[in-house]
Amino acid sequence: MSTIYGYARTSTSDQLAGLADQIAKLKAAGCDNQSIFQEQVSSMKMEERTEFAKVLAKLVKGDVLVFTSLSRAARSMIHMMEIEAQVSKAGATIRILDLNCDTATPNGRLTFNLFASVATFEREQMLERQAVGIAAAKAEGKYKGRAPTAQAKSAKVLELASKGLTRQEIADAAGIGIASVYRILKAA
Incomplete structure (x- = not known):
């Protein structure tokens, strides 16, 4: 029998409302408490995402891995494609709620690939704007950064x-x- 697994993640521990919102959406999508994996860690720190590793290891043929949004899984197109390949190798599929995307269908796979590319582009644009803003603030003496x-x-x-x-x-x-x-x- 296939299982619908959910994964909820926030980048910091002070985002409790965001985590609760994701969990509520995952439950509405058919996940139960035992099939929801959650953690509060940056997606950039993959080695620290122990709950994500656990859910990936559980996937078998016919299972579905649900994310509320693409950004909860990965921060780059390459990384998202690696995740999708690992899920696919297990015989499972990915469902992304905010995109109404399910890789179990040809249209869903196309949508997944398009939006993964767009998400990567948006992330790169945000990082570029952030770098420009920090450089301007440093030039004005307004940005010191955090103390190590x-x-x-x-x-x-x-x-x-x-x-x-x-x-x-x-x-x-x-x-x-x-x-x-x-x-x-x-x-x-």
Whole structure:
């Protein structure tokens, strides 16, 4: 028997309303609580998308993987095509709700490919506009960027390390990622 799986993602943990909205739409599309995978991580950090990896590993012939929008799955055409190939290899299909697109049909596959290209174009345009805006703000002295995590938290990390805490305990206590802890300790 085929299963309808749903995947919901927001880029940051403060987007709870967006995540709840996606989950409600996935349920309306036929997903149940056990078949919805959700996480709050940037799509650019694929190695951290553990729930996405889990749902991809579960797919078998006849299953459907549902996204509320194309941007919840990938940020580039190449990446989206890789995902579609992996889903297709499992014998499953993709349904994207906001595009009314289902790769189970020839029209759906065409629509999928067209919109994946448009989404990539829009993302590249947004990044270009962002870079221009940042450059202009820097030229006017209005943009400083964020302080590097390691610089801002190094004293706290070193203090916690001197207490014999594990690197994960240090990361949790300092509110930073474990990679930052390693960088700080290596530099000390």
